[in-house]
Amino acid sequence: MKKTMIGNHAASWGAQLSRVQVIAAYPITPQTLIVEKLSEIVADGELDAKFIKVESEHSAMSACIGASATGARAYTATSAQGLALMHEMLHWAALARLPIVMTNVNRAMAPGWSIWADQNDSLSQRDTGMMHIFASSSQDILDSTIISYKVSEQVLLPTLISFDAFFLSHTMEVVDMPPITDVDKFLPPYNPEYKLDVNNPRSFGALTSEEHYYEFRYKMQNAMDDAVGLIKKEGREFEKLTGRYYDLVHSYKCEDADLIFVTSGTIAETTNVAVDELRKDGKKVGNLKIRVIRPYPKQDILKAVKNCSKIAVIDRNISCGYHGIFAQELKGALYNESDIPVWGYLAGIGGRDVKVDDIKEIADETFKSKKPVDMIMKGVKI
Amino acid sequence: MKKTMIGNHAASWGAQLSRVQVIAAYPITPQTLIVEKLSEIVADGELDAKFIKVESEHSAMSACIGASATGARAYTATSAQGLALMHEMLHWAALARLPIVMTNVNRAMAPGWSIWADQNDSLSQRDTGMMHIFASSSQDILDSTIISYKVSEQVLLPTLISFDAFFLSHTMEVVDMPPITDVDKFLPPYNPEYKLDVNNPRSFGALTSEEHYYEFRYKMQNAMDDAVGLIKKEGREFEKLTGRYYDLVHSYKCEDADLIFVTSGTIAETTNVAVDELRKDGKKVGNLKIRVIRPYPKQDILKAVKNCSKIAVIDRNISCGYHGIFAQELKGALYNESDIPVWGYLAGIGGRDVKVDDIKEIADETFKSKKPVDMIMKGVKI
Amino acid sequence: MLIKFRTDKKGVKISGAKDMPPMPASLGLMNWNKTSSWRNLKPIIDYEKCIDCFICWKFCPEPAIKIVDERPVIDYDFCKGCMLCAEECPKDAIATEVEGK
Amino acid sequence: MLIKFRTDKKGVKISGAKDMPPMPASLGLMNWNKTSSWRNLKPIIDYEKCIDCFICWKFCPEPAIKIVDERPVIDYDFCKGCMLCAEECPKDAIATEVEGK
Amino acid sequence: MKLTIPEREIMQPGHLACQGCGASMAMRYALKIFGRDSVLTIPACCWAVIDGPFPYTAVNVPLFHTAFETAAVMASGIKAGLDVQGEKSTNVIAWAGDGGTFDIGIQAISGAAERNDDITYIVYDNEAYMNTGIQRSSATPHGAWTTTTPIKHYKIGAKKNMVEIMSAHRIPYAATASVAYPEDLCKKLEKAKNIRGFKFIHILAPCPTGWKSDPKYTVKLAKLAVQTNIFPIYEIENGLKYTQNKKVKQRKPITEYFKYQGRFKHLKKEEVEFIQKSIDRENEILLKKF
């Protein structure tokens, strides 16, 4: 059923439709509305879940880990400082192989205090072993939550779903909510083989010497590899129910493009609009939206960009001392395989608005430029 | 003066020689001996510093931030879980532009509990905005501490010095301790322009809207760029005093090498031994040790590898869902600039020992291989 | 932000990174920000009734009540119109006016 | 590790990742680990003196004292030789022997 | 002209507190007492916004905005930093909301208290996470509505007794206070200023936005909290010596306090009676300590 809702509430309803059993969360702008809505949903009896009102985000993730270790489906949501405070426990969830799904509203890291959109918070978690999705619409947020439980519970890895502060979190738009009966058909109850079970007492996470630790990492990496296929497979299953397909990357008019933008989050949506306008001006451009960055969709990207002659990556983030993270990861993946020149752009850092005109400027600059540049800080005031 | 000491104590003495004023730290294996020694050094009156025995690593970094914000020289040390728990505050120290120098003993992340060498802990901090050094000998640890204060206090960025658990932390070897009078000549007292000062009351870190946040990131990135030159410059200054030069990368027999290893930490040292042995067998190999990864030494690397025909990166870490981080960053940096094929190897994860023979095997494999491979998990038991 | 950052007021002029300190360190005070724009209701002291007890001064959260010549004076540049002063005045010496009417 | 991980004891045989669960979940108990090797001193119960008060049993930290036929019996496979039992025995019924002498 | 609290104003108008904000009143009083030789650190909370955005400030003393969970240890770090540089007289004050104190900040507080670091920790208590839009904290009183304790699931369980917890740490000085009694508050701040070691002051600071009350009732509510015994005013020296600072002869019924606030208006009669009883019981227990 179509409804209007803000992006944050799409996350809440995604959790509700997934029948999460334990929720542990802590307020932080601009995420808070997700848990407020969930509090309401639980109070209204629309979801049978236990809500743990923890005293910090570190504890929120810990409580989810504990619950998930018993075989319950657990959910949390946070943003920026809260996600950073969870950092240790994100590694934990991943290494403990617990299929927790969580939402992060991308917000700039402090100091100075900022509550505005910026991907540095979640991208700083790229080495924790979590799967990581960037949603670009409220529909994407809701659907991704459901699909992620399905994938996570098969590969036994947690998933982090991120989306831009305000541009999505506080923006109301139209969302199609699948009936829960359909979702139930898609997403069976979670029932793991290894769990805290008094009838089969095991310890979890004991001292692991150099004799075994490496092999656990190996298994994790295998799980990530498996996830690439599973995301596609479950995406197709989901499409059967809802007509909506989600892949690791989505390409828009890339087939014949000379210049391909590589984008994520809300910038990806605005870029689609820009692509249309640029095409009208006769410029052959395309947009490759990276939806999933862990597992990294190397093959999908290679396929999508193979015919173009230039790539312009737009990063709403920076790994200071290197450069934009999407650009870095893309180049790392294309190396050995391709020699299409890649330009790296920064835009929208700290919540600065990225407009259609900004994207068009980037296109112009890239078309004109002869030599690729690692990082161009678009729109910075010097 | 030459002395024997374990790597951890080299860190303690590095801090002592740097005349740190505030130390805040929390115990964790294998770091603990650093702070135990510092407790002793302070108790013995060999250093005039205030030691805050905090209740967690999050607080350790916070206390250092507070002290540094008043203009005091602050130090902390930790490992793995402790570093992860600091994550939020590492971002904080960097964005607040506080030149804290800290030590991290690289240890594998839990679960399972592991106290053994693995770089995932500190590399997971690569997006925090800290400068980041991997030391490969006790001498390097001690010297890097001193030089890092000098560099950090000029560019106003914190530095993270990492080194391998046990292989360095608990291993006694010979270290040349410069006289403190020499160090005093090299490293002047810290006296920042912006600090908490009742005679010039300012707020630090207030709400920073989209109007200004981006520009702060821009300034941070500039500082990182400046640091590249400064590390070299201060390295030369330090050389004048001690005869020891430290650069961002150190190349060993790379000039005429067909195959260059790219390594870091203790694996880099063992690789030098392997290079000598391989050369004896007539194999033209070289070793490029990456000592600094933030700021990323792109130009230095390009220069060092330009003549070789193959590169083999050895990573004691993995970004699950992608691959080894040194390999990723190297390829990201070489893209657009070079087409030397790069092989990525994993070794030593979770403390597994990396022996000269392992390196030689990697050489053989790479020499034989036709097509570069993103990641080969060396020595994993399947 | 709802509150405009008028970086050109009170001598703090920032046109770009070059005018900014390395970290977000303040360069001026907030008192350029005339919060009179927040006001719906306006407190008006009736100095006939007022006994100069300074209870209003004591409680004003801004503070927007000053002591001028030993009498309480409301600074309408900053008064947000919370009406706490009127509520607490022991002599009912502060009247309420609706703004813009 | 100082303590050898004998992954082939007690039926837990791991030759590689394929034998391992996805996460470090235990597959067996620690009691393959005969801690007798830790022992320097050896407690020996003198059943003549012993009154079966089970104080030794109560306090043994391993536990390495079993109750067999209603009497305390030391399991020397596990006794680490802390000598707590001897110290607490109200009847001085536990003697100390030095290992390997 | 007789003023009952110091005339000097350090905090500047133009700040961003809502109309009738108790938290802004509390800061005004604190700076009157601590004066210019003070350094503040403030974690995430309404005051992180009230102070104003970059490049401005309203407090007019050095202020380090800090991460939500770190106020106490940040103050410890600042104090240590000043100390080693010879600035030993400066008052270092951690200033935080109830969420940053009772919940996410309690570990750092407990640590600093145990080390007896020479700082003053002040919590302005508006009984919820206000800056993020009124979520329950462990300072939220039983019965209250917040956005995470919706009417159907209103807050169950008593407010965490923070002053008693601090008193169990045996710190030199712990006290409760209220923006309705600035003279008492100022006396306590003065006392804290002159004691070496860890001082803790808990100020009830009504929040019209979160309490759903009229901004003009901020002082009235703060007074009623004391007069109904729901927030007694006292101090504890060295964790042992209790002194009652505001004696309440005839306590007012709690309904008097509730009726000016939207956050309690869903409560049924039995629920209010239950609350009244627990207030009376708690008061009895407390009175024995004086």
Next chain:
Amino acid sequence: MKLTIPEREIMQPGHLACQGCGASMAMRYALKIFGRDSVLTIPACCWAVIDGPFPYTAVNVPLFHTAFETAAVMASGIKAGLDVQGEKSTNVIAWAGDGGTFDIGIQAISGAAERNDDITYIVYDNEAYMNTGIQRSSATPHGAWTTTTPIKHYKIGAKKNMVEIMSAHRIPYAATASVAYPEDLCKKLEKAKNIRGFKFIHILAPCPTGWKSDPKYTVKLAKLAVQTNIFPIYEIENGLKYTQNKKVKQRKPITEYFKYQGRFKHLKKEEVEFIQKSIDRENEILLKKF
């Protein structure tokens, strides 16, 4: 055959505790009482090692090893997870050292206590961070040597009074206990098992390695701690009802306790006297509460 504590053994020998480890004794008793319908969670501490490396375990009930600062909330999460799946009877126990309790874990404990989550939190107190090699914690007693409080800078300041802090949280049950009195300890564990809500048990567990004592003196020391009043044994119900469980008629001098331990041997006579006085004073204060 008359045994004063249950005969069943759940904990297995072969574990990795040092000779004469008090912490391993404590676990043995706890599992005797809680039985097989229990889930444990243990943060970083000696017990994270004692249990044995992957792929083994010694506790023989489901055990989730967890991050150092998370024991209480991990238990809350586990309890919630079991609850929603209908496993309501299982005892969920957080088991941690003093460092994981008094210092880095106190926030999660305070949170779980405030929510009154139905878990039992047990701290085995060996008065320092032992697993990392004997660093001071806020449970380290005044005067003790540790590696971070070297002889010249021995630990200054009293042990944090954790039970009183928990009692200030008004939890249903809080108690101290000792491995020297397993019968009393078992009674308390049994009590905790049968109460709904948050239970806190603080067990003194001597550590020969860290206390520099002979392994054979573990029980003797645990007893002397009680007999000298440095570690009184009592319980508190609902934060209000105090009961003394081990009465000490004639307290022994603290020197009796110190003399079997290396960690106090640097103390001069005056220092010991100072400690004796504070023990006596604290005891007076405590006695009034019973």
Next chain:
Amino acid sequence: MIEIRMHGRGGQGAVKASFVLAEAAFQGGKYVQAFPRFGVERRGAPVEAFTRIDDKPVQIRSQIYYPDAVIVLDQTLIEVVDVTKGLKKGGCILINSDKKPKKYDLGNEYNIYTIDATKIAVENNLGSRAAPIVNTAIVGAFVKITGIVKLDDVKKGIENSIPRNKEENKKAATQAFNSI
């Protein structure tokens, strides 16, 4: 695509108004977006909110700089905020006011309308004079002026997005619709 900006004060419900308008348009078969100015809302302080209405899905994710219309929920704001900023030439301004449009001197490039939404709200028991809830009344007037949404859709929108006093709100919207 039509882009609308609302001006109000913290606590007055400008954001809610932008959502009600979007919901109404959605009920009328349109695609919509509505969002507040991204920031910290303070009781009493001026706030803004935005609505986008289009016939096809709204993909653009940037903010609104050049609105087609402006709604002012509190006329006292006109003195303290530049309500016409970026407003397109010929754009409309709807002000909640008991005064006549010509009383407002906002230049002659715009079409100014007024509606006494406060009075209508109070008459329908939607808040008090001091704190009226004017969302629905002002939306009712706005759709009449612009014709972008039918009154029936506004009613459906209210039905869906207003939790309490649905009928009163519908009446207020209708009354405003009819009185302008």
Next chain:
Amino acid sequence: MIEIRMHGRGGQGAVKASFVLAEAAFQGGKYVQAFPRFGVERRGAPVEAFTRIDDKPVQIRSQIYYPDAVIVLDQTLIEVVDVTKGLKKGGCILINSDKKPKKYDLGNEYNIYTIDATKIAVENNLGSRAAPIVNTAIVGAFVKITGIVKLDDVKKGIENSIPRNKEENKKAATQAFNSI
């Protein structure tokens, strides 16, 4: 390069012994490395430690698998640990024992030596019979057997690396040196 492994029990000071030996070699102008087996030490449990001695800086950072010599600080360990594991053919084994070398049946590929370091330690007031501190005595004996370090350098090493009872330790080392 010479690589040496030591066997002891947790609390007995095997690690210290490896460090004293390295320090002595360092005083003799050698480059050294010394380290414990990487793990968790438990009172009473068997432990190991290692020393590398070379004429040039030791760059290799991996562990020792094939030692040239083995030192056993506590002879009871011989029954519970494989002290000869990886020991090179012809390598030497030095055991702290009051027995004769031939009492030990460790195969005939190795050169076995014994020294009653416990007795020497106790005679020099280094610990008690139950807990003797045998580091220095055993190192004294070891350097005599292998000749890699001079006795004088051992004394210097003790001077630098032993905080207390320096003289007693030097005497113990000397006595052991002379008695083997």
